[in-house]
Amino acid sequence: MSLQQFMNEAISPWMKQEGPDSDIVLSSRIRLARNFSQHPFPIIASEETLNKVLEFFQEEFQKKSFRDYKDFELVQMKDLQPIEKRVLVEKHLISPHLAEKADKSASLISQNEQVSIMINEEDHIRIQLYFPSFQLDQALEQASQLDDWLEEKVDYAFDEKRGYLTACPTNVGTGMRASVMMHLPALSMTNQINRMTPAINQLGLVVRGIYGEGSEALGNIYQISNQITLGKSEEDIVEDLHSVVKQLIEQERKAREALMTRSSIQLEDRIFRSYGVLTNSRIIESKEAAKCLSDLRLGIDLGFIDHIPRTILNELMVLTQPGFLQQYANSTLSPDERDVRRASLIRERLQLENEE
Amino acid sequence: MECQKCHQRPATVHLTQVINGQKSEVHVCEKCAKENGYMNYGEENFTLNDLLSGLFHSEGPSPLKGQSAHSYNQKPKLKCPNCGLSYEEFARIGKFGCADCYKTFDERLNPILRRVHSGNTRHDGKIPKREGGNLHLKKEMEEYKTNLRQLIEQEEFEEAAKVRDKIRSLESQLHHREDGDE
Numbered sequence: 001m002s003l004q005q006f007m008n009e010a011i012s013p014w015m016k017q018e019g020p021d022s023d024i025v026l027s028s029r030i031r032l033a034r035n036f037s038q039h040p041f042p043i044i045a046s047e048e049t050l051n052k053v054l055e056f057f058q059e060e061f062q063k064k065s066f067r068d069y070k071d072f073e074l075v076q077m078k079d080l081q082p083i084e085k086r087v088l089v090e091k092h093l094i095s096p097h098l099a100e101k102a103d104k105s106a107s108l109i110s111q112n113e114q115v116s117i118m119i120n121e122e123d124h125i126r127i128q129l130y131f132p133s134f135q136l137d138q139a140l141e142q143a144s145q146l147d148d149w150l151e152e153k154v155d156y157a158f159d160e161k162r163g164y165l166t167a168c169p170t171n172v173g174t175g176m177r178a179s180v181m182m183h184l185p186a187l188s189m190t191n192q193i194n195r196m197t198p199a200i201n202q203l204g205l206v207v208r209g210i211y212g213e214g215s216e217a218l219g220n221i222y223q224i225s226n227q228i229t230l231g232k233s234e235e236d237i238v239e240d241l242h243s244v245v246k247q248l249i250e251q252e253r254k255a256r257e258a259l260m261t262r263s264s265i266q267l268e269d270r271i272f273r274s275y276g277v278l279t280n281s282r283i284i285e286s287k288e289a290a291k292c293l294s295d296l297r298l299g300i301d302l303g304f305i306d307h308i309p310r311t312i313l314n315e316l317m318v319l320t321q322p323g324f325l326q327q328y329a330n331s332t333l334s335p336d337e338r339d340v341r342r343a344s345l346i347r348e349r350l351q352l353e354n355e356e
Numbered sequence: 357m358e359c360q361k362c363h364q365r366p367a368t369v370h371l372t373q374v375i376n377g378q379k380s381e382v383h384v385c386e387k388c389a390k391e392n393g394y395m396n397y398g399e400e401n402f403t404l405n406d407l408l409s410g411l412f413h414s415e416g417p418s419p420l421k422g423q424s425a426h427s428y429n430q431k432p433k434l435k436c437p438n439c440g441l442s443y444e445e446f447a448r449i450g451k452f453g454c455a456d457c458y459k460t461f462d463e464r465l466n467p468i469l470r471r472v473h474s475g476n477t478r479h480d481g482k483i484p485k486r487e488g489g490n491l492h493l494k495k496e497m498e499e500y501k502t503n504l505r506q507l508i509e510q511e512e513f514e515e516a517a518k519v520r521d522k523i524r525s526l527e528s529q530l531h532h533r534e535d536g537d538e
Binding site: 035037039040041043044122144147148151152155156157158159160161162163164165166167168169170172173174176204228229230231232233234285287335336 | 357366368370438439441449450451452453454455458459465468469472473474475476477478479480481482483484485486487488491
């Protein structure tokens, strides 16, 4: 069964590929919000309407394929256990909002997990398409083609003046949210990222930590995305985002170089201490795990550590989230129990690399 | 790490307080966090929606009931004929009920959209293939017209004539289609 596959592997098949600037950019994503013109939006729609939308997708798209995105599987929220939903959220295959909705909502996920189309979320349709590393243009192109493919069957809510009509006024127009996930340890260590954020905000882009609460970025992983969806074309929005990300990459590289020349031994010490913690600890909180994993990944990027693949950060950041830990343990765990599980899981995973 | 207050349960809530420039860290369990007012349960967190709905209200009718009853320019209650959502409800939840709401509340939307989208109120992006209808042709024509003006300014009349012919052919296509629709 396909759901089992989505559950078992911590990192989606597409994440394993490397690409442009993959030392800093983990992934690129395009999300398109779309609605049926004839149905009320999910927020006020009747059960009957929501059912109609769901059944429509079941009939028209279940098991269908589009180009590289094969065998779409309709995963319905009502069939999932709470832990299973949490796992899908941690893999970013569904949003927390979708997971909270008890029934009548679903996600149509492609075999390679590169595409997930959420149904009856805030909007009837939310297309999400991921690419590894820094490949925003490709992601936009593919997402747009996927959008055309859906439009062959769906009557979209569209208005000449306002564009694609969405439930929330913050999404109207293109309905597009483009985002890039970046690992910025050197900019975080030197506190430069906090100084750059206001300038980035002025360009209509948002910077936020992807894991963790509020402004804190767990594992030094940041998401940069567009805020404005109206009045600019998809290409222009992506171009703006592209140029800012390009600059962040340059700044991060410079900051890494500066750290290497000025405090190489301190950096090496920090990296190997973190490696030591990961390979030896018996209890580890998610915050500490994230910090050490970020250090480890930096160590790999800078060549201090060469026997571990780069994707270890992506993989273990997902794997050590509460949902995945409990999925593996096959039971609910208290925070204390999770910290023990997390430590042993990380040790085992790194041991595996040493043996190879 | 154990909770600083009860010293019994593990600390799962970590806070950094800055008071008068003095930074202090607090590590407590959920129970103690609630009891000491570090967490607001029952109250929803202040979300983007709250912010938005605040914006909408400022555009709506005056909240002073006594006055608005006598007001000359009080607008009639707006309600979407398709889904039944009223403007007040829209302002409260910060979400539209259906595609028709955009038409129903059209007059009041520009100020809201301007604030949310840096001054923009009009879509300038993708047009869907089917739902877009003639928009593709219209957009193409706009582009040719801009091009034509440029060519005339640059006195490249030969090129301009070609572009003019293209516009004419598009115009006839458009008329043809619109006739067909009726």
